[in-house]
Amino acid sequence: MFLNRILFQIILLCSRLPLWFLYGLSDILYYANLLFVGYRKKVVTENLRNSFPEKSPKEITQIRRRFFRNFFDYIFEMLKTFTISETELRVRMQHLNQDVFRECYEEKKDIIFLAGHVFNWEWINALAPLLPQKESHPVYRKVQSTFWEEKIKFIRNRFGNKALEAKEVLRSILQSGENGQSVYMFVADQTPHFSEIHYGLDFLNQKTPAFIGYDKLSTKKDLAFVYCDMKKVKRGYYQVNYYRIYPDGEKFKPYEVVNKFHELLENTIKTRPDNWLWSHRRWKYKDVLK
Structure with missing residues (x-):
């Protein structure tokens, strides 16, 4: 429980950072995943191939890469949800x-x-x-x-x-x-x-x-x-x-x-x-x- 509370306080601190900064962190994670980690790459690729059998391997790769950009953006947008204002969300x-x-x-x-x-x-x-x-x-x-x-x-x-x-x-x-x-x-x-x-x-x-x-x-x-x-x-x-x-x-x-x-x-x-x-x-x- 103590570690969870510490982690949550860290999350809140990060959530108060501006979105432009968080998107910079998203870019770093995206490239790290693309070049080194490969988080769920096989799962995503298999799902895309089965869902779009008419698409070429090149098209599947393009969709997969755009997906991971959106996915890492989502992680930081989720983080921002703890503190983002109603006014800002009305704009976005x-x-x-x-x-x-x-x-x-x-x-x-x-x-x-x-x-x-x-x-x-x-x-x-x-x-x-x-x-x-x-x-x-x-x-x-x-x-x-x-x-x-x-x-x-x-x-x-x-x-x-x-x-x-x-x-x-x-x-x-x-x-x-x-x-x-x-x-x-x-x-x-x-x-x-x-x-x-x-x-x-x-x-x-x-x-x-x-x-x-x-x-x-x-x-x-x-x-x-x-x-x-x-x-x-x-x-x-x-x-x-x-x-x-x-x-x-x-x-x-x-x-x-x-x-x-x-x-x-x-x-x-x-x-x-x-x-x-x-x-x-x-x-x-x-x-x-x-």
């Missing part, structure tokens, strides 16, 4: 098509907000003050360390959010009144635990296990679903567009939302392939679906 994050949130509010429908691991998903938390809804709940997965779980919640709770651990979400939604006052923010392309794989779909040319907790909610309550399409405009600046996901019929059918989310996410990834988290072992359990 442009939120488009916010009318969808007003529309859901007027319909008195709580929102399930679906994003992918697209850089920089952590900065979306600054959306909360712009929403007509009273409560915004970033959803996170529990970590083993109580100390670091508190720090994760600290980041997610900034700007007026109330973070919820994933196992608390279902109870919270089912117990809440249908008044359109809440937004539940999922990073929804998580890999389910081996014991929780119950559904797979075709995603980026591969059979992919999918987390379906939010999909189950679509048939239990009259909720609105909103997709987050993120775009990195330039270093440290992002544009986010929001799209409502509608059912094909009067109501959502089982697995309709999870399929539509992955279709939208795949389009986002194909448009800007270097902005997704390729270092994650997304397909490590795909053989379970065979």
Whole structure:
């Protein structure tokens, strides 16, 4: 615990450094990884090759290098999240098509907000003050360390959010009144635990296990679903567009939302392939679906 506290104080001190300086450190890590370390190079390369079989080895290498630039920028942007001001994030994050949130509010429908691991998903938390809804709940997965779980919640709770651990979400939604006052923010392309794989779909040319907790909610309550399409405009600046996901019929059918989310996410990834988290072992359990 003592070492964790020391480390956290170091993180806070580094977080107060200006972003231009942190990006300089990001460049150093990028070149060190490119020339010497090779952190998860094989994983990233394999994921890219399997996802884009039509691309040449040269194109895969170019995407991989751009990805690692974005990845190391993300690390330092995450670090900056501890102390960055709401004013600065308003400048760095442009939120488009916010009318969808007003529309859901007027319909008195709580929102399930679906994003992918697209850089920089952590900065979306600054959306909360712009929403007509009273409560915004970033959803996170529990970590083993109580100390670091508190720090994760600290980041997610900034700007007026109330973070919820994933196992608390279902109870919270089912117990809440249908008044359109809440937004539940999922990073929804998580890999389910081996014991929780119950559904797979075709995603980026591969059979992919999918987390379906939010999909189950679509048939239990009259909720609105909103997709987050993120775009990195330039270093440290992002544009986010929001799209409502509608059912094909009067109501959502089982697995309709999870399929539509992955279709939208795949389009986002194909448009800007270097902005997704390729270092994650997304397909490590795909053989379970065979």
